[in-house]
Amino acid sequence: MERTSRRMDGFSSFIVMDILEAALELEARGHDVVHLEIGEPDFQPPEPVVEAMARAVRDGKTHYTHSLGIPELREAIAATYHEDFGLDVSPERVCVTSGTSAAFLMVFAALAESGDTVVVTDPGYPCYPNFARLVSAAVRAVPVSEEEGFELTPELLARHDVSRAALVVVSSPANPTGAVTRRGTYEWLAGCGAPVLSDEIYRGLTYGGVQDFTALQVDDRTIVVDGFSKRYAMTGCRLGWVVVPPGMVRSMNRLAQNLYICPPSPSQWGGLAALAHGKPFVAAMRAQYDLRRRALLDGLRGLGFGVSHEPAGAFYVFADISRFSGDSHAFCLKMLHEAHVAATPGTDFGKFRTNRYVRFAYTSSLERITEALGRLAIWTASLPRT
Numbered sequence: 001m002e003r004t005s006r007r008m009d010g011f012s013s014f015i016v017m018d019i020l021e022a023a024l025e026l027e028a029r030g031h032d033v034v035h036l037e038i039g040e041p042d043f044q045p046p047e048p049v050v051e052a053m054a055r056a057v058r059d060g061k062t063h064y065t066h067s068l069g070i071p072e073l074r075e076a077i078a079a080t081y082h083e084d085f086g087l088d089v090s091p092e093r094v095c096v097t098s099g100t101s102a103a104f105l106m107v108f109a110a111l112a113e114s115g116d117t118v119v120v121t122d123p124g125y126p127c128y129p130n131f132a133r134l135v136s137a138a139v140r141a142v143p144v145s146e147e148e149g150f151e152l153t154p155e156l157l158a159r160h161d162v163s164r165a166a167l168v169v170v171s172s173p174a175n176p177t178g179a180v181t182r183r184g185t186y187e188w189l190a191g192c193g194a195p196v197l198s199d200e201i202y203r204g205l206t207y208g209g210v211q212d213f214t215a216l217q218v219d220d221r222t223i224v225v226d227g228f229s230k231r232y233a234m235t236g237c238r239l240g241w242v243v244v245p246p247g248m249v250r251s252m253n254r255l256a257q258n259l260y261i262c263p264p265s266p267s268q269w270g271g272l273a274a275l276a277h278g279k280p281f282v283a284a285m286r287a288q289y290d291l292r293r294r295a296l297l298d299g300l301r302g303l304g305f306g307v308s309h310e311p312a313g314a315f316y317v318f319a320d321i322s323r324f325s326g327d328s329h330a331f332c333l334k335m336l337h338e339a340h341v342a343a344t345p346g347t348d349f350g351k352f353r354t355n356r357y358v359r360f361a362y363t364s365s366l367e368r369i370t371e372a373l374g375r376l377a378i379w380t381a382s383l384p385r386t
Contacts, residue, residue, distance in 0.1 A: 014126060016037055061266060081243075090246070096241050104199075143353075149179055168194045170198050305321060343359060346359065
């Protein structure tokens with residue numbers, strides 16, 4: 001069969017994976033590549049998580065669970081909102097999912113009708129528009145610029161009729177820019193009645209005194225997606241969650257039953273251990289990320305990359321390459337093959353000025369980042385300047 005559905009016509013590839021796969025091919029041929037492209041922690045999960053998952057397998061906890069997660073984990077997730085923010089979130093509203101990707105797809109499917117509008121930022125996480133297209137929703141991209149710190153603001157949102165949108169997606173801290181959305185934006189959205197999905201997968205990975213925050217502090221109706229991948233280095237465990245209003249729970253239940261049956265059982269017991277024992281691990285990991293962030297920022301700026309906005313969260317630097325090139329995709333391929341440094345073209349994240357930017361992830365060790373900067377110093381010296 002050669003013909004696929006028309007919805008696939010606008011379904012873009014995930015360019016970061018194209019870069020990763022090209023880098024792996026270089027490594028297979030014997031080249032040493034510094035990986036600054038992939039948004040995956042290089043740390044191992046906390047030891048109590050590893051032990052809990054192994055114990056779950058040994059104890060036979062490898063069968064189907066409730067489609068929305070084991071009660072113990074839903075209760076523990078709800079409890080974190082009380083411990084961290086003083087909020088009373090019912091465990092019944094917590095839906096444990098097979099990674100946050102499953103959570104997004106379920107929320108989009110539950111709320112967006114064919115032809116409805118989903119509002120996202122540009123640049124922004126590239127899978128959001130594809131989730132919208134998969135449910136036949138239209139995408140409205142709100143351009144965010146470096147001059148404004150890549151931040152989604154009420155002034156920007158006011159230029160778009162977001163009150164009629166099926167969903168406004170806010171990512172904070174944001175991928176690829178590391179921008180943190182201020183409370184006032186959530187308050188403005190709550191005031192105009194727009195349904196909000198707050199992507200908080202990088203919550204807790206903030207720097208420079210930025211306070212931890214959840215959109216539920218502003219509006220209890222907000223849909224909040226979070227998970228274990230980034231904060232606890234559990235990417236392959238495929239474990240996330242979404243907090244939804246009570247009226248959405250049954251819809252999420254039916255979707256989970258049909259699409260995924262249930263989240264991975266051993267991972268759920270690992271998630272329970274992460275919440276119980278992971279805070280010191282997160283604090284130590286965040287301190288390491290901050291050291292890497294500073295080294296990468298200083299190094300890139302010293303080489304002529306433009307970084308006027310200092311990322312306050314996540315683990316990315318979105319650097320302006322216009323001094324060297326106006327084509328971020330070609331630049332990244334050339335950098336990979338000539339300098340053996342892998343990074344992600346800005347064009348993976350949208351269309352608004354993204355040809356000018358490259359995302360560098362500081363998810364490799366400080367030693368490897370130093371190695372990458374040394375290679376880039378030699379490589380960029382040979383490039384023509386625009």
